[in-house]
Amino acid sequence: xxxKNILYLLGLxxxxxxxxxxxxxFGQVVIGILSYLLVAAYxxxxxxxxxxxxxLCNQEFKNSVYKFTNNGKTIKICAGCQAEVRKKMSxxxxxxx
Numbered sequence: 001x002x003x004k005n006i007l008y009l010l011g012l013x014x015x016x017x018x019x020x021x022x023x024x025x026f027g028q029v030v031i032g033i034l035s036y037l038l039v040a041a042y043x044x045x046x047x048x049x050x051x052x053x054x055x056l057c058n059q060e061f062k063n064s065v066y067k068f069t070n071n072g073k074t075i076k077i078c079a080g081c082q083a084e085v086r087k088k089m090s091x092x093x094x095x096x097x
Contacts, residue, residue, distance in 0.1 A: 005021050054078040 015065025016036055052060055055068070055075030064079040077085070 008044065012043075054081055085095040 017037050020029070020032050023029060023035070054061065054077050056077050059078060060082075061076075061078055064082075066077050066079070066082040067074055067078045068082070068085060072076070
């Protein structure tokens with residue numbers, strides 16, 4: 001879990017309390033909870049829909065995006081990190097020869 005997801009969850013928790021108080025004061029608890037979940041799902045989709053940052057260095061993507069798979073996990077990485085990963089992989093391969 002990265003820092004962006006943690007901040008997102010903290011924001012939703014602190015946003016939930018006033019949201020629920022407003023709808024509870026009108027006597028519509030179920031509508032308040034359902035509308036909160038709908039808004040939270042929409043915000044989460046908007047945040048995670050277009051990952052615009054590298055999975056290794058957290059810089060914003062410029063032009064090229066590469067997918068890197070390690071131990072079954074696939075992340076998107078930038079061109080600079082792709083070059084570093086290829087260097088490290090070739091060094092490991094030459095050590096085993």
